[in-house]
Amino acid sequence: MITHPAFPPEPWVIRERGLDLSVLAQSESVFALSNGHLGLRGNLDEGEPHGLPGTYLNSVFEFRPLPYAEAGYGYPETGQSIIDVTNGKLIRLLVEDEPFDVRYGELRSHERVLSLRDGVLRRTVDWVSPSGRRMQISSARLVSFTQRASAAIAYEVRPVDAPLYIVLQSELVANEQMPTTSADPRAAAALESPLRPEQRTAYDAHARLVHSTRASGRRVGVAMDHTVDCPANVRTSVECSPDTARFTLTTRLAPGQSLRVVKFLAYGWSSVRSIPAISAQVEAALTLARQSGWEGLLAEQRQYLDDYWARADVDVDGDPQVQQAVRYALFQVLQASARAERRPIPAKGLTGPGYDGHAFWDTESYVLPTLTYTTPHAAADALRWRRRTLPTARKGARQLTLDGATFAWRTINGDESSGYWPAGTAALHINADVADAVIRLIQATGDEAFEREAGLPLLVETARLWASLGCQHADGAFRIDGVTGPDEYSALANNNVYTNLMAQRNLRGAAEVAKRHPDEAAGLKVTGDEIAAWARAADAMFVPYDEKLGVHPQAEHFTDLAVWDFAHTRPDQYPMLLHFPYLQLYRKQVVKQADLVMALYKRGDAFTADEKARDFAYYEPLTVRDSSLSASIQAVIAAEVGHLDLAYDYLGEAARMDLDDLEHNTRDGLHIASLAGAWIALVAGFGGMRDSGGSLMFAPRLPAPLARLTFSVLWHGQRLCVNVTRTDATYSLEGDDPVELTHHGRSFRLTAGQPVTHPIPPVEPGPRPSQPPGREPGRRGSA
């Protein structure tokens, strides 16, 4: 766990002073750079020491067998694992006869700074070699948002006290040796030497390697070129072997003289293109990057991010840590998705191998709500990726003897890669989550082309799933039995409230969109009868309620179960999945992550305010937050029911999940959904934004420590800005079309150039609900 003050709370940068090797792997994740297509972990330039080396290309994975001690019908036999592709980040340095290695000699200073303004990771080092030679080393690294295949590194070295011989080796290395992985199921399965060499070339300051994966047939090309700037004479050479290419520079520098090298990298991959085609592709990208030059790339990067912050920034007055964390979160959400372009957005982005690089429901339920209002084209692309996997999802449904489509619980290429079906394939809510994201995007953008091409087929096929999965009970209710909701400490329950309500939204959304596009719907063989059946199922959807307790059970009869014995659960027994058998977790009232509370948020329209308050109070003492997906949603509902301090605590947890390594597994990659959840906690929590009714509703209210909160959302291409203080909220619009909004239940019309201010009504929450002993969020709100 990274402890304070590792990253001082600066508004626009993440700064690491000093280098703590015990948290190296975590910091590699925190300082990862990515554009959604190419990802580089924040490994040190010189490669070692490392926590976990990592270079990733979206959708470059290898197959691996999924073994079963006892097999069952339909179990997937092959899974996918993201692989560490050729490492192009390496720049090794030899000072006289000593390699620069922070573990040796004396590290006088070491600072890394990630700028959220220009997306560059800068490093400055003051090092004295074991034999007493002092060097200043600096590097800057970026993964281009504007040139998705490219990355660049500016590296500079300067002797301080005496003239020194310098050797610099810039490398490409394939099939890096990986540290042994942990037994934690949330980590990844390591694949040894996944890349088969196919082609290599090296000349001048340039080299290229082409490899391919054995089973998945991914061909990966990477090329590097360099510009060199040095007052002294520099001798260079270049060489390559099947798994390594190396550009070597040798010089002798006087004190104050510096050798500066810019390394340009270009990556490309394909499962269909030939070696010459891939080679040409990466060379073209490399040419473009070299042509832009370091300064050009930097300027493009800054411009890209200026645009982003202009539309997406959230300004928090009163808590520098939260201010920093939410900007970091927004930056990483962008890094995970910006150029993913019809490829998945993995749970860890491209920052680490955790969860094997798979995408889950996290994408649609956490990342896309954030992207929808800040970077809608990326949200649309992610859903177009789902659309691309529909044929596989249809096959999945057939295998389950269901109609429509069932999206894989975890996957890279669309095929189910989940090896434990009760908490994988059975979590069919993912299909309603996809539909929910589609409905939200259509509402927020009005993008007709998307609606027709991707939205309609996604809604239709998921609606068909629910229609065939559920059944009309004798009492008239439409039941969905034996599926798993979001809470992974329950499985295979009947009528999970979240699932049923999301299915209802799915069915209604499909009916609406199908009616809007009758021709396209007919092309999908949708009939009027089918639409009517969806509407009937939605209207009859069963939502269980415990009359005695006056709360909604997470799933039917959940509240009959014994409550987990939290009093006798030790702090070191969390996360519980690593210390208790599913057999016991499933049969008790213990909640890993927001499930019913997730329903209170995503389907807030289906609950009264009183129900929300009682439900939230009931589930808080049962929820252990062993998932990073929980805190943000608890923040939203805590805020809604008036527990603003508690909401603030949860916001802090969601936002600082990775900066503070709260789940102790940031080493495997960032928690992209939790980071997106930080935005949700602020905007839906303290901004009180809701969108499930078709228009935007706000019910802002700030916790004591915050003086002001300002955020923007894109609505049909227009920028809507909300500025919240302790007493009132001001809404303003940039755009031509007036927007109908709601403030604390009161509708109003907002027109460009005419900001509207509404007072914030007071709230009287009940007593602060308790959490399981030892699982209270870190106190932030009571400050």
Place this chain on the structure above:
Amino acid sequence: MITHPAFPPEPWVIRERGLDLSVLAQSESVFALSNGHLGLRGNLDEGEPHGLPGTYLNSVFEFRPLPYAEAGYGYPETGQSIIDVTNGKLIRLLVEDEPFDVRYGELRSHERVLSLRDGVLRRTVDWVSPSGRRMQISSARLVSFTQRASAAIAYEVRPVDAPLYIVLQSELVANEQMPTTSADPRAAAALESPLRPEQRTAYDAHARLVHSTRASGRRVGVAMDHTVDCPANVRTSVECSPDTARFTLTTRLAPGQSLRVVKFLAYGWSSVRSIPAISAQVEAALTLARQSGWEGLLAEQRQYLDDYWARADVDVDGDPQVQQAVRYALFQVLQASARAERRPIPAKGLTGPGYDGHAFWDTESYVLPTLTYTTPHAAADALRWRRRTLPTARKGARQLTLDGATFAWRTINGDESSGYWPAGTAALHINADVADAVIRLIQATGDEAFEREAGLPLLVETARLWASLGCQHADGAFRIDGVTGPDEYSALANNNVYTNLMAQRNLRGAAEVAKRHPDEAAGLKVTGDEIAAWARAADAMFVPYDEKLGVHPQAEHFTDLAVWDFAHTRPDQYPMLLHFPYLQLYRKQVVKQADLVMALYKRGDAFTADEKARDFAYYEPLTVRDSSLSASIQAVIAAEVGHLDLAYDYLGEAARMDLDDLEHNTRDGLHIASLAGAWIALVAGFGGMRDSGGSLMFAPRLPAPLARLTFSVLWHGQRLCVNVTRTDATYSLEGDDPVELTHHGRSFRLTAGQPVTHPIPPVEPGPRPSQPPGREPGRRGSA
């Protein structure tokens, strides 16, 4: 599937006329010989062709990894698989220069006869070699019940038309090559070359091989010796290599002359004894067998079986097929258990590698009820095996954070070997099944020593499990949530009626026995408070009931689920577990095997006659009998509620499961529980015997095709004989102590030498219940 008339319905033999190689593997299981310690599949003497070679020693297994695509806390990582030990059955024959192989030349006749009277498998062959040499070959094989380490084969060969050179090779072969296994999860994992050679020796007509397993540390010795009887001159030699020992006889026989060889085999194994000790052990056993000689072994075998049939035979008048099948069933139950002696009784006995040689709840729930009344010492031994595994079972409970003990769902050595916990470890009813078998044995035998030494600790530790597993609900009911009942098409349900009622019996039984043995109970730290808590839990045990339908749900709310769409399930989609995902099976009303109906039998005292009739009628149309454990129990309840024809159909299915290969997997071994179930179907079904109230109750009633049914049960060492006709039942007793019995609800006292006859009241059942289309049992009762 073996089709009629493979085995003509003879009362005391199983006769196979001709040799159908397409069902060779099935016949190898049907003709398997075993004494519970050593098992030989019915492989042809000459080894090939074979379906599946097999020689087994009880508890000689190898470990194998249990892999998981996604691991979870507490999953067992190592499983056990029974191994094929050194094959001592082999006697190969060379006639002139041609090996005797039934696939070549002309097989004029081939007959195998298994005698249930003397436990010998006899084979007679009339074969003409490809070059026209005609031979008569006969063999007889037994696995001794009286000398548990020993088997013997008498082999005789005789030229018919012309003098012939004969070479006979009698072998021991270790690490036989196995045919590739099927993907059916009910089959076994094959282990290649599991035996590591340790010692070999050969001299005269004698040879010995000692091997050991790599990981499980089982040392296995086998020795053979031979007596030779031949009028002609016989040259012999003997040799051995690490995995093979061979005794070779060469002679020239005139027509009518015969070479007769008796091969004596002795096996021994240990996990602790040294090579010399194991060698000495098998040589001692071999010496004893040779001293007895073939005739001596045969006489002992006949005497052992005469004793068995005298106490255990069931006489059925009116259906020769059922008569044959029930005797075959009783013979195989004896073979599986007679000399198991504190080792497990596997689901397949020692007849094949199916289910990896594991023992399940089958033992206590099907095999032990039969053994308790026919061979009680074997039942006691099987429970003493459970007692031996208590330390492991206690560890199992600790890992589940439960008190007491949880016995492995499938195991050889006591360690959990189940790789799919929802249908394995979660089937905690196995613990109540063990307790039930203990209570039954104590009731039926009055064996005080067993009760104190094995019964008490087994009852106490299983009662502790239930007390900690269940919980008192706010409404006062004692609930057991989230466990799996017998029906494997459901999992992780709340308040499975069978489980709850069996747990109730377990808790009460433990309380009673602990009170009877206060000192021993105190040694187990049982307190009066604990006993009182057991009693309270038992009294408050929740038994769900569906008031609307007027039936018991298999588990709470089971009857709310959708009924499986049987109309659209094709005949080739059974067994359903090979054609449908668990996800769908679990969420529908579809029953693999008797579950609630099992409760109606095992806890008949907890239901009214009316409830039984309604419950049975409800579950019949839902029960597909994809498990061989179902038919016998359905027979019992069908008979009780008056559907005698249907009961008779189920009896036929249970009894002829393996003779007719009804489940298409007899190749992997016999269904010992179904065979034991044939006895249960007759005695508890048409005999109407119940024992859950502490005494024996009968309610006999015969189906139309049967004129008479006679069976015996042992009760406190006395033989109680029941002779049932269509109109009345006559009870007689051999023993000194009068017994209190019940006939159709009327109590009476039975004294030795004074048979009592009671009339059988008429019954008026409702309409015959239906089964899922295509899953009706074969009609037998309507004949």
